[in-house]
Amino acid sequence: MPYIPEITGAPSHVALPAHVPLVREPWGMLKSLRAARQNLLSIIPEVATRQPMVSGKTGRRWHMVMDPDAIRRVLLERVEDYPKSLVTKNLLRPAIGESLFIAEGAHWRWQRRAAAPVFSHRNVTNLTPVMSAAAEAACARVEAAGPRAINLADEMVRATFDVISDVTFSGDEGFDRAAIHRAIDAYIAEAGKISLFDMLGLPDWVPRPGRMVSGQALKEMKRVADASIEGRRQGGARKVPDLLDLLLAGEDPETNRQMNTGELRDNLLTFIVAGHETTALTLGWALYLMGFDQAAQDRARAEAQAAFGKGTATAAHLEQLPFLRQIVEETLRLYPPAAILSRxxxxxxxxxxxxxxxxxxxxxxxxxxxxxxxxxxDPDQFRPERFENRKAIQRYAYLPFGDGPRICIGASFALQEAVIILATLLARYRFTPVPGHTPKPVMILTLRPEGGVWLQAEAV
Incomplete structure (x- = not known):
């Protein structure tokens, strides 16, 4: 029996935040397909929350693994024997090519070595002012909305897209941010729908009808990215290097290989899609939980105000915000953006x-x-205190960013951004839920709050 850290300070019988009713009986392929197209989480059997492993057959043999030792074997010890599934690759390759997220073997290893310095502690810290500026802009929009209810899920998408576009293409006036944003949304909306062809493992050249719609948007997104890369090559790096500058300068220390335009573009689009979508979802769910648990919100607000008042959060304040970080980590436990990994x-x-x-x-x-x-x-309860002693959490029991050599390269960036934006909002506003507007956790490509996160904001 694994060690489960004890948690104090919360009753064992309290209201539960939004969760997915998991399936309690076996389903056939067609029923599973219909359910998966609506919400991929709905096909997870409820027994998976009580067992270390569940196996079955739906077209092909499958295994759901919840045992930390077995997960360690898949993600670390025998990672080469468990590459990402064809379904995952088929869904994402049209948008992000053979980038870090999809590539395997030697092609993945050299890209990872070339890109790793981009997300060093120093570089991530240098990008903090961009995160603070996006938080300030989000506060201004909340203020302008007045006393009416606001969909904070949408606001967080805008805030994190401001961050990722600024740290990716800073100063590029020709970069059409709105076009990129529309293309990303169009692709996620269509490509995220699980196709029967994917479940059957049919090859890439067999057309996926639901994925044809977003083709033109993808072409435009790649054209804009390519133009920005070539323009930067001609114009030179910024005074404070952004992600594009750092990638352009990056090289594999073992082979001295650098990324060509196509490889740069695919990895930039990976960072843009993953770097704004997943953090936006984390922030949206965190704000929902703050409305759900007013006591936790009060504690987080007091911590933020003690650190920087109602001013601007900086990298120097991060160590003074341990409870804010616990909230983000508990949010990632309850609502992991990438809620299923497939190999x-x-x-x-x-x-x-x-x-x-x-x-x-x-x-x-x-x-x-x-x-x-x-x-x-009490796994369905919102209890940030679980993360007071981070070392007590079994490593392969908590995987919001994956693990092993393929752990998310931007994890520290995402955590820093989420803490800064959440702290800034809570330092200035009290958020209360709107009756009848509880979001539903729905996973198509990522775990989204269906219906939005509707809250009322009151200045404090």
Whole structure:
């Protein structure tokens, strides 16, 4: 039995924040497909929150793994034997090519070595003013909205897109941010819908009808990115280097290889899509939880105001905001943006005492892992105090950014951005829920609050 950290300060029987009712009976392929197209989380069996592993067959053999030791084997010890699944690659390759998120083997390794310095502690810290400026702009929009209810989910998408576009293409007046944003939304809306062809494992050249719609938007997005890259090559780096400058300068220390325009573009688009969508979702869910738990909100506000009053949050304030970080980490536990990881076994193996064969789909349902009763006390409750002692959390029981060599390269960037924006908003406003507007957790490509996060904001 794994060690489960004890949590004090909250009753065991309290109202639960929004969660997904998981399936309690086996479904066939067509029913699973229909459900998956509406909400991928709905196909997770409820038993996955009570067992270390669940296996079955829906067209092909699959295994859902919640055992930390088995997950460690998949993500770290035998990572080459468990590449990302064809479904994942088919969904994302049209938008981000063979970038870090999709590439495998040697092609992935050299890109990772070239890009790793971009997200060093120093570089991420240098980008803090951009995050603070986006937080200030979000506060101004909240202020301008007055006393009416605001969809904070939409506001957070705008705030994080401000950040990622500023740190990616700073000073590029020719960069059409609105066009990029529309293209990303169009692609996510269509490509995120699980296709029956993908579930059956049909090859890429078989057309996916639901994915044809966004093709023109993707072409335009890539054209704009390519033009910006070539323009920067001609114009030179900024005084404070942004992500594009850092990637242009980056090289693999083992081979001295640098990214060409196509590789730069694919990785930039990966950072743009992942760097704003996932952080926006985390912030939207965190603000929902602040409305849900007013006591936690009061404590977070007091911490933020003690650190920087109602002024501007900076990198120097981050160490003074431990409870804000705990809130972000607990939000990522309850609502992980990438709520399911999918791999395809290449060799025979044994996971959790069960045989795995080549071609089997091995899923790590992060949503179920983070709510597994064998690993967490009162797992459906919002309890930021779980993260007071971060070392007490079993490493492979908490995976909001994945783990192993393919852990999210921008994790520190995302956490810093989320803490700064959340702290700034809470230092200035009290958020209260709007009756009848509880968001529904729905995963298509990422875990979104369906219906929005509607809150009322009152200046404090």
């Amino acid at each position: 395809t076994a290449q060799k025979e193996d044994t996971l959790g005492g069960r045989d795995v064969y080549p071609g089997d789909t091995v899923m790590i349902p992060i949503y179920a892992l983070h709510r597994n009763q064998l690993l967490w006390q």
